[in-house]
Amino acid sequence: MSFEEILVDARGHRCPVPTLRLRRALEAAPAGARLRLLADDPLARIDVPHFAAGLGVEILDRGEDAGVLSFVIAKPPA
Numbered sequence: 001m002s003f004e005e006i007l008v009d010a011r012g013h014r015c016p017v018p019t020l021r022l023r024r025a026l027e028a029a030p031a032g033a034r035l036r037l038l039a040d041d042p043l044a045r046i047d048v049p050h051f052a053a054g055l056g057v058e059i060l061d062r063g064e065d066a067g068v069l070s071f072v073i074a075k076p077p078a
Helices: 017-028 044-055
Strands: 006-009 034-039 058-065 068-074
Touching: 006 017, 017 034, 017 044, 034 044, 044 058, 044 068
Parallel strands: 006 034
Antiparallel strands: 034 068, 058 068
């Protein structure tokens, strides 16, 4: 089953808000979903990978464009 990517836009918020929004979105997302987190706090570059590792979720892609960090996270299948 394939899902649309879920956008979690945390631009304009400082850590830990981006990871808190990502946590809520992961909890609400169906198993196997992909989520894209957008954040412009430079600390997200460190916080999001640590958060993902702590939960055991995989970061599929990461990038930066014009100061906006982007992380694509996969929620594990059930």
